[in-house]
Amino acid sequence: MSASAVHSLWTTAATAADPITKIDAPKIEYGQLSPTLIVVGAAIIGVLIEAFVPRKSRYVAQVFMSAVALCAAFAAVVALAADGYGTTKAHIAAMGAIAVDGPSLFLQGTILLAGLVGLFTFAERRLDPEAHGNRVDSFAAQAASVPGSDSEKAAVKAGFTTTEVFPLLLFAISGMLVFPSANDLLTLFVALEVFSLPLYLLCALARRKRLMSQEAAVKYFLLGAFASAFTLFGIALLYGYAGSVSYARIAQVVDGTVTNVDPALADTMGNDALLLVGGAMIVMGLLFKVGAVPFHMWTPDVYQGAPTPVTGFMASATKVAAFGALLRLLYVVLPGLRWDWRPVMWAVAIITMLGGAIVAITQTDIKRLLAYSSIAHAGFILAGVIATSKDGVSSVLFYLAAYSFVTLGAFAVVTLVRDAGGEATHLSKWAGLGRRSPLVAAVFAVFLLAFAGIPLTSGFAGKFAVFKAAAEGGAAPLVVIGVISSAVAAFFYIRVIVLMFFSEPRPEGPTVAVPSPLTMTAIGLGVVVTLVLGVAPQYFLDLANQAGVFVR
């Protein structure tokens, strides 16, 4: 038997129509995906820096490289927006996986700026006293060493620092950039995991109170994994319903406007149970990420336990990304189902607003207080989501941008107030801060007033925008409840101000550390954005308004 005859036993000669040539090379619009690609590339370079650059120069290299990458990615977003990709040229890139449109670009820009400010607070090394002659940041010397053990002491003594946080930050940001622009369910899930996993890790890396930090990370990881599982299950059910993971296709099936129905689809597309349960499970996963009641349980523990720079970044950027994804899911995939999801979202928004505001009153730790405040704010943003109108989209976009800078600034201030045990987060220690450090207290008061939605701050403009959209969308009772919970929320923000300005300082109270220009930039930017968006929000409202249209 000849060699070729033997070969033919298990192969056939290629016919003229080679099956390989039938698969088209995927068409990737690298230019339009450049913001994400730049950040992913930088994250990978960051890993390489960890591997090859000597320990002494890693910090500088990482910070510099990350900052450059984030700036470049932001520039790419601006260039795309200026080119009209946010409005007229909005389209779906990467074989239907990624939508490049107004909301995507707006949210990506916001996330990148928040990431940049977050990076500044990550890189801060002047707050903690020097350990063995080395400047230290907020992160554990060596994550793997057991808290309190000899190996930890040795790591501190050797001046180790966890510079891995920078690539982790970049990976998280890259996932967040994809999350709100994902245009099919699988991309959505991959993005969810890409940004969640680094965050779980970052939460565990606090230098002080390490056990608490690790506990927070475990809680976050377990509950997060649970939520991810829900999301994935929901994706499977929706796929079973519509026979596709593509947003546009599912929307068509839901609307009943779908063409070329194959027999399998004809079988399943009448099965509303699949659709409703699947949709609900995905939405649940997203509500977990935004911290809406009743999926909020992780928020206070994680916010309190995580290193404060991580908390600040997480509180702002995660919320932006998750609300972006939620908006796209509800507005692009499930608009045909809005009569089903609106009542549910009403209920969630109401209990989120009231629950967050009421529980916050009893808090005695500033980080937990801000956590509950962030829950209440999630409720306000949901009111805008419920509007189901273009104004609803743009008001949510504006609120997210306004809120993230206030949050970053507020948590950056929290890092400054310290005593011997690290950050003094117990509220009683903040008594009389206004006497000792009027400037820091005044800045924090500005952030609190913005959270409370007092006019002339960005918080008011944002709140007005979402409530207006909600009222126009026929949700007037929601506005009234929102207003009432704002009043409740105002109470505990004011309480902190009272404590800072009208209480006598304690003799052994905390000191305010003088930060490096990095944290100062973060706080300064927070104040400027808060006031500018409060006094002259017109430009940014227009921007959000132009960006308020999804591509399908």
Place this chain on the structure above:
Amino acid sequence: MSFPLLTATAVLPAIGAIATAAVPAARRTAAKWLALLVSLATLALAITILVRFDPDGSRYQLTESHSWIAYFGVRYELGVDGIAVALIALTALLMPFIILAGWHDADPLETGSRRWRPTQGFFALILAVEAMVIISFEATDVFLFYIFFEAMLIPMYFLIGGFGDRAHEHGEEAASTQRSYAAVKFLLYNLIGGLIMLAAVIGLYVVAGNFSLQEIAQARANGSLHMATSTERWLFLGFFFAFAVKAPLWPLHTWLPNAMQESTAPVAVLITAVVDKVGTFAMLRFCLQLFPEASKWATPVILVLALISIVYGALLAVGQRDIKRLVAYASISHFGFIILGIFAMTSQGQSGATLYMVNHGISTAALMLVAGFLISRRGSRLIGDYGGVQKVAPVLAGTFLIGGLATLSLPGLAPFVSEFLVLVGTFTRYPAVGIIATFGIVLAALYTLVLYQRTMTGPVKKEVSAMPDLRVRELVVVAPLIVLLVFLGVYPKPVTDIVNPAVKSTLSDVHKKDPKPPVEAAK
């Protein structure tokens, strides 16, 4: 484009506030003088407004209009009618006296932190309040008004909570606790009022599509903007609730006695004579113009609440042991008169109410500031701690008496004219209401004279015996106020001339005409 006079009047104190706050810690006196100069310059601008305003001209004058937040349909629109002009003049007039009276109120007791600058803060906050009050009198855009109506709570809150009387029977710790309680109560009441108004403001936008007072009022008048009856009533209630908290009207008044009691006398004057006027002013400008039908619908209830305020405030004033609390309850009674005048819906009533706002501002300022001088001498707010002061400090006692007589509306002093107008205006439409309201005057005589008798007459108490009389600075504060009280009591025409046309057009908004005098009707 002409010189933006209205903007300048509001911006000048705002800039002054920033400049005052920026004065270095060691130069306290410079900060005081700067604040005083700024307030005088603002007064000059306010007088210019008064002069340039033509009472017989168009309804809103000196108008300015610029696009601000187009996305929300918000415009930066300013304009004044006679009522606003009178109140701006009152605000600008009282400010120099408030600053001068509070000259030493914020001097630091001990040299604490190098960066702690209470004096600068005190005067900067006062100027900030002035700026925000003036712009809320000027705003003809509902959103613009709302922003400053709310924002002025913040500086007021710090003024109440951060600065109080030096002396306190239970020591500084207790004083500080009570102060922050009063400040928080003030803020929460007003913030909740404001937030409910926010819901109504949003509702108004959903119904009307813009925030311009003139446009909406015009559209309502010519029928192009129709509001469902229930919508109009809900929106009216949202607005009115906020203004009734601010004014304050019974039963939303309980923050005022606390706030006035705990703050220093000049700040108490700032609250009751200036900031609270924004509430009653806004009832006239926004409630009546935007929601005429609902205003008429709510009138009976509001009249009853106003009556309760008048009588209840006066009764509680009679029973007070604390001088400042007494003045606070007296003010609640007076605010009842103002609201009564507004909702009597007659031209005498509303002219009287506007005049009442001005006169109440001046008379309360006189009484409260003298009371503040008295309290600072003895270190106690309790009436029972005084006695026989008129023998030791006759000038102080005399000015206190005149302030008190003005409060009880003695003929010949300014408040008499306005109270008379309000009562006449009420009586022509609601005789029974007018009669009950008169009891308020009787009670006013009681609480004022008893206060005077127990503090100023009788045997000289030991603690009072060394009390110095009014100093030059204090005389400079009090004398002009008393001169004004007498002048406006004898010759109120300058104010009524400005106010009357504005009141006429407000009344025509609610489609109300004055009832015919009974004599004429009998013909």
